[in-house]
Amino acid sequence: MYRYAVSFEIRADATYAARYNSLMEQLKIDTGIYPWDETTSFVLVSSTETIEQFADRIYFKSKISSATDIVLVVDHASNIAIARGPVKYPALLSAHFSSCSVK
Numbered sequence: 141m142y143r144y145a146v147s148f149e150i151r152a153d154a155t156y157a158a159r160y161n162s163l164m165e166q167l168k169i170d171t172g173i174y175p176w177d178e179t180t181s182f183v184l185v186s187s188t189e190t191i192e193q194f195a196d197r198i199y200f201k202s203k204i205s206s207a208t209d210i211v212l213v214v215d216h217a218s219n220i221a222i223a224r225g226p227v228k229y230p231a232l233l234s235a236h237f238s239s240c241s242v243k
Contacts, residue, residue, distance in 0.1 A: 141172060144194060144213050146183045149225075151208040162203040163211070169197075191215045195222040 146167060150159050167175055167183050176184040187194050195213040198204075204211060210225035212233075219238040227233060230242040 141186050141188060142191065142194070142215060143184070143186050143217065144191065145216055146185060146198070147212045147214075148181050148204075149210045150181075151205070153208075155203070155205075159203045159205060159209065163198060166198040166202045191218075191220055191222055195224060199224040 148163065150156055150163070164177070164183075167177075167185055172188070173186045189197065191213055195211070198213070199206075199211050204225070206225060208226065210223065210227055212221060212223045214221045214237070221233070221237045221240040223230070223233060223240065223242040227242050233242060234240040
């Protein structure tokens with residue numbers, strides 16, 4: 141079982157609620173343990189999927205907008221991260237992890 145920290149930014153517009161709800165639905169699939177989501181734009185989850193599989197599923201199977209929304213998945217045990225979306229400072233983000241993929 142893997143444990144991930146997920147941080148996200150969903151830009152406010154007319155479809156915000158639909159994108160947020162679809163992301164939360166994806167975050168609650170295959171967790172085994174209910175996600176911790178008490179703080180804004182941050183969730184702790186457990187999954188049987190690798191970080192690549194997990195990041196791809198929650199980003200591409202939700203209604204997240206690749207033009208405006210950012211999702212960051214961190215495997216804190218391995219110091220690995222995957223970011224999806226229009227990250228403004230990918231080099232700075234990558235400097236914080238032994239491996240960080242920004243797409």
